[in-house]
Amino acid sequence: xxxxxxxxxxxxxxxxxxxxxxxxxxxxxxxxxxxxxxxxxxxxxxxxxxxxxxxxxxxxxxxxxxxxxxxxxxxxxxxxxxxxxxxxxxxxxxxxxxxxxxxxxxxxxxxxxxxxxxxxxxxxxxxxxxxxxxxxxxxxxxxxxxxxxxxxxxxxxxxxxxxxxxxxxxxxxxxxxxxxxxxxxxxxxxxxxxxxxxxxxxxxxxxxxxxxxxxxxxxxxxxxxxxxxxxxxxxxxxxxxxxxxxxxxxxxxxxxxxxxxxxxxxxxxxxxxxxxxxxxxxxxxxxxxxxxxxxxxxxxxxxxxxxxxxxxxxxxxxxxxxxxxxxxxxxxxxxxxxxxxxxxxxxxxxxxxxxxxxxxxxxxxxxxxxxxxxxxxxxxxxxxxxxxxxxxxxxxxxxxxxxxxxxxxxxxxxxxxxxxxxxxxxxxxxxxxxxxxxxxxxxxxxxxxxxxxxxxxxxxxxxxxxxxxxxxxxxxxxxxxxxxxxxxxxxxxx
Amino acid sequence: xxxxxxxxxxxxxxxxxxxxxxxxxxxxxxxxxxxxxxxxxxxxxxxxxxxxxxxxxxxxxxxxxxxxxxxxxxxxxxxxxxxxxxxxxxxxxxxxxxxxxxxxxxxxxxxxxxxxxxxxxxxxxxxxxxxxxxxxxxxxxxxxxxxxxxxxxxxxxxxxxxxxxxxxxxxxxxxxxxxxxxxxxxxxxxxxxxxxxxxxxxxxxxxxxxxxxxxxxxxxxxxxxxxxxxxxxxxxxxxxxxxxxxxxxxxxxxxxxxxxxxxxxxxxxxxxxxxxxxxxxxxxxxxxxxxxxxxxxxxxxxxxxxxxxxxxxxxxxxxxxxxxxxxxxxxxxxxxxxxxxxxxxxxxxxxxxxxxxxxxxxxxxxxxxxxxxxxxxxxxxxxxxxxxxxxxxxxxxxxxxxxxxxxxxxxxxxxxxxxxxxxxxxxxxxxxxxxxxxxxxxxxxxxxxxxxxxxxxxxxxxxxxxxxxxxxxxxxxxxxxxxxxxxxxxxxxxxxxxxx
Numbered sequence: 001x002x003x004x005x006x007x008x009x010x011x012x013x014x015x016x017x018x019x020x021x022x023x024x025x026x027x028x029x030x031x032x033x034x035x036x037x038x039x040x041x042x043x044x045x046x047x048x049x050x051x052x053x054x055x056x057x058x059x060x061x062x063x064x065x066x067x068x069x070x071x072x073x074x075x076x077x078x079x080x081x082x083x084x085x086x087x088x089x090x091x092x093x094x095x096x097x098x099x100x101x102x103x104x105x106x107x108x109x110x111x112x113x114x115x116x117x118x119x120x121x122x123x124x125x126x127x128x129x130x131x132x133x134x135x136x137x138x139x140x141x142x143x144x145x146x147x148x149x150x151x152x153x154x155x156x157x158x159x160x161x162x163x164x165x166x167x168x169x170x171x172x173x174x175x176x177x178x179x180x181x182x183x184x185x186x187x188x189x190x191x192x193x194x195x196x197x198x199x200x201x202x203x204x205x206x207x208x209x210x211x212x213x214x215x216x217x218x219x220x221x222x223x224x225x226x227x228x229x230x231x232x233x234x235x236x237x238x239x240x241x242x243x244x245x246x247x248x249x250x251x252x253x254x255x256x257x258x259x260x261x262x263x264x265x266x267x268x269x270x271x272x273x274x275x276x277x278x279x280x281x282x283x284x285x286x287x288x289x290x291x292x293x294x295x296x297x298x299x300x301x302x303x304x305x306x307x308x309x310x311x312x313x314x315x316x317x318x319x320x321x322x323x324x325x326x327x328x329x330x331x332x333x334x335x336x337x338x339x340x341x342x343x344x345x346x347x348x349x350x351x352x353x354x355x356x357x358x359x360x361x362x363x364x365x366x367x368x369x370x371x372x373x374x375x376x377x378x379x380x381x382x383x384x385x386x387x388x389x390x391x392x393x394x395x396x397x398x399x400x401x402x403x404x405x406x407x408x409x410x411x412x413x414x415x416x417x418x419x420x421x422x423x424x425x426x427x428x429x430x431x432x433x434x435x436x437x438x439x440x441x442x443x444x445x446x447x448x449x450x451x452x453x454x455x456x457x458x459x460x461x462x463x464x465x466x467x468x469x470x471x472x473x474x475x476x477x478x479x480x481x482x483x484x485x486x487x488x489x490x491x492x493x494x
Numbered sequence: 495x496x497x498x499x500x501x502x503x504x505x506x507x508x509x510x511x512x513x514x515x516x517x518x519x520x521x522x523x524x525x526x527x528x529x530x531x532x533x534x535x536x537x538x539x540x541x542x543x544x545x546x547x548x549x550x551x552x553x554x555x556x557x558x559x560x561x562x563x564x565x566x567x568x569x570x571x572x573x574x575x576x577x578x579x580x581x582x583x584x585x586x587x588x589x590x591x592x593x594x595x596x597x598x599x600x601x602x603x604x605x606x607x608x609x610x611x612x613x614x615x616x617x618x619x620x621x622x623x624x625x626x627x628x629x630x631x632x633x634x635x636x637x638x639x640x641x642x643x644x645x646x647x648x649x650x651x652x653x654x655x656x657x658x659x660x661x662x663x664x665x666x667x668x669x670x671x672x673x674x675x676x677x678x679x680x681x682x683x684x685x686x687x688x689x690x691x692x693x694x695x696x697x698x699x700x701x702x703x704x705x706x707x708x709x710x711x712x713x714x715x716x717x718x719x720x721x722x723x724x725x726x727x728x729x730x731x732x733x734x735x736x737x738x739x740x741x742x743x744x745x746x747x748x749x750x751x752x753x754x755x756x757x758x759x760x761x762x763x764x765x766x767x768x769x770x771x772x773x774x775x776x777x778x779x780x781x782x783x784x785x786x787x788x789x790x791x792x793x794x795x796x797x798x799x800x801x802x803x804x805x806x807x808x809x810x811x812x813x814x815x816x817x818x819x820x821x822x823x824x825x826x827x828x829x830x831x832x833x834x835x836x837x838x839x840x841x842x843x844x845x846x847x848x849x850x851x852x853x854x855x856x857x858x859x860x861x862x863x864x865x866x867x868x869x870x871x872x873x874x875x876x877x878x879x880x881x882x883x884x885x886x887x888x889x890x891x892x893x894x895x896x897x898x899x900x901x902x903x904x905x906x907x908x909x910x911x912x913x914x915x916x917x918x919x920x921x922x923x924x925x926x927x928x929x930x931x932x933x934x935x936x937x938x939x940x941x942x943x944x945x946x947x948x949x950x951x952x953x954x955x956x957x958x959x960x961x962x963x964x965x966x967x968x969x970x971x972x973x974x975x976x977x978x979x980x981x982x983x984x985x986x987x988x989x990x991x992x993x994x
Contacts, residue, residue, distance in 0.1 A: 150938075184912035
């Protein structure tokens with residue numbers, strides 16, 4: 001009984017708040033906040049229950065037939081939980097942040113309604129047990145994100161929204177075609193039965209893989225499909241956080257993970273000769289994103305190109321197809337999320353409190369907002385890969401995995417990327433901590449009010465601490481690394 | 495109890511009740527007519543559900559009116575396809591009737607209007623005609639029902655007496671009459687060659703030959719004109735755009751589906767073996783042209799209602815892909831009759847979604863006094879529920895989940911790819927992207943900032959009507975199993991094996 005109930009409940013904890021919030025009148029902010037936070041907290045509690053269950057070998061499954069043989073299937077396995085846990089944890093913090101960020105702005109019922117719907121879609125993506133289920137939630141995510149991107153309703157937001165839809169819907173069409181082409185030959189595909197694709201024509205399989213990964217690559221911002229992501233920077237900061245760390249980009253990367261690990265299987269991907277091209281594409285994206293980030297003087301744009309680069313570590317790890325590299329890719333799904341959301345939270349807070357949007361405007365920010373800048377610095381150092389931060393752990397496993405898979409050139413990519421990361425993050429830290437503020441007579445603000453609204457400060461501090469902890473305690477079983485090793489051990493049958 | 499329900503005269507009532515209501519409503523006059531009409535309409539979903547239960551328990555329902563057997567008397571037949579269409583019709587008409595009170599119910603303190611007097615009897619006549627089409631089992635009875643449908647639909651277009659509506663209605667009438675003549679000619683040829691027009695008898699007796707070929711071609715051409723398949727679509731956009739919104743909703747959602755339904759009967763039930771590959775490919779090709787041309791034209795419209803009307807033209811195109819794809823690629827799949835079921839589900843989900851969209855357009859006209867797309871800034875704040883309904887309905891048109899349109903497209907696309915006819919998949923996917931283009935082009939100004947100047951407030955309960963329809967089209971995507979099983983009852987074998 002509970003086996004089927006849990007996935008439904010965990011989905012409902014964000015779907016129901018979405019529906020309730022849509023119906024709330026605009027001034028009812030107390031009730032809206034309560035519903036939001038209650039949903040987020042309930043989801044986190046359910047996730048903890050499932051973590052314990054799945055660690056002990058349980059799986060939870062809910063099946064809803066569409067037509068005979070074609071089911072909407074929610075299944076909680078270890079990989080699903082990796083993503084759900086990340087999104088549940090970050091959603092709670094992003095909600096707190098968003099409530100503070102939006103203050104008493106207009107259209108909040110619409111905003112938080114779609115916000116919750118987005119997280120429901122992300123949860124659905126994580127729990128999907130079959131290709132059609134995945135596609136359903138993947139599209140729900142595309143569509144429920146759009147109103148958030150255009151939330152401000154000015155010309156710039158609408159243009160960004162058009163570009164976002166143009167890219168993502170095009171990607172969806174490719175993904176759909178790939179899925180249908182595959183399923184027209186094999187019947188409906190679920191994420192468990194390995195080896196059902198054996199015996200199909202190699203050309204068909206290669207074509208499907210290309211279409212599916214290409215389609216997913218739009219959301220995962222693989223170059224040259226990435227241009228929507230920097231453009232979407234016009235969205236409010238909590239939406240950027242959601243796009244970059246919790247939901248959209250991650251959904252693409254997670255989809256690639258599912259396709260490689262659970263649809264084709266790493267063995268078949270290597271056999272078809274598809275791993276190396278994907279690894280090359282990911283490597284190119286890593287370097288290209290970093291180079292472009294270097295050239296940006298708008299903080300959020302710099303962070304956006306950094307996302308383009310960092311998310312491709314995930315695809316790189318999976319493309320190398322060795323278990324060690326795959327662990328590195330999977331763990332980066334979590335690590336990148338923790339670090340990048342911290343950076344965006346901080347960027348939003350800096351923009352709100354200091355009106356700092358460009359790199360030069362960060363001068364002396366460390367004195368004005370020490371906590372925020374501390375969190376920012378931890379995340380930035382983690383991105384660069386300084387031990388013992390989370391980013392270092394990812395890169396270590398990726399590097400080891402590359403050697404194990406016999407692809408030593410990847411080490412050069414990792415090293416080059418780390419140098420570039422340092423080149424675009426360290427100047428920010430230098431300006432914030434070592435240069436004097438631009439306007440010498442900054443208003444005398446009492447110490448405890450300096451950082452602005454606590455709702456903008458607390459979330460990044462917590463995520464920065466989590467990023468630090470993920471690196472420091474990586475050896476623990478319930479650390480992201482421990483969990484990623486569990487997934488790979490189960491998937492490779494080690 | 496269950497037996498009593500299973501034996502009830504639900505099919506007869508579904509035809510008789512609306513017509514009786516129409517006859518009563520005329521003398522009652524405008525003050526009472528809308529009450530009576532709403533009462534009768536409210537009985538619709540109940541009757542259709544009862545008929546569904548009857549079908550579920552006892553298999554295909556056959557009724558000989560007055561006890562006369564088929565060649566002499568009027569026979570009614572209800573299979574899964576009929577019942578699903580009847581249900582859709584009843585639901586859409588109920589919603590439209592409720593929404594039409596805004597324009598056609600008498601206002602306190604004002605006299606009767608001609609439009610208010612005529613609208614309700616016409617709506618009931620239209621409903622009766624639709625039900626007669628969906629239950630008919632005789633090609634001549636179908637002709638009569640189709641004529642009644644035309645005669646009810648054309649006046650609805652120009653009921654408000656605007657000059658451009660009258661012109662559009664005349665053009666509609668011209669195409670519809672041309673279609674009728676062609677259909678009747680074909681039916682006459684069939685009768686001359688085989689001595690019956692009863693579908694069941696005809697299917698058993700049908701011999702290939704020049705007369706049969708000719709008859710099939712004539713009837714098909716006539717029905718295409720009434721379904722507004724490209725290039726015979728010219729009447730549809732002006733007529734559906736000029737009609738009052740409540741009428742447009744019914745015309746776009748249901749009326750064009752009636753002639754399509756007869757086409758399905760003709761091809762799949764009467765002459766499945768005769769329909770060669772060439773004919774099916776031709777229909778599919780015209781459908782493809784309709785999808786692409788309709789979507790591109792919808793993208794270029796400046797007026798909301800015209801854009802929705804062109805979208806109807808495009809969406810009708812998908813239905814015709816059923817013909818070449820029927821029977822395709824069921825081998826690797828656990829379901830049967832995928833393309834045929836997909837096509838029918840598409841018709842149903844489009845009916846719900848399109849009715850919702852036109853009702854939203856009606857609310858926009860009511861609130862703003864115009865429907866120029868560029869000048870709809872701030873609509874999202876003025877009527878959030880209606881805009882949300884529009885977006886949900888848009889899901890079905892784009893073929894995106896969760897919606898009935900998505901499941902329909904999934905089945906059609908799978909059939910196309912599995913049978914190696916991948917070229918039909920391309921326009922389907924392109925049509926989805928183009929639909930996204932025009933749906934979001936309409937939503938864009940609605941979500942842009944700025945308060946709409948001079949919006950008249952629209953109550954939430956009026957906005958709830960299109961929302962209910964849109965939610966149903968979404969629900970169809972989440973639970974298509976029931977309609978799927980229903981459609982399996984009395985399904986033509988050609989739906990599984992393909993034509994030809």
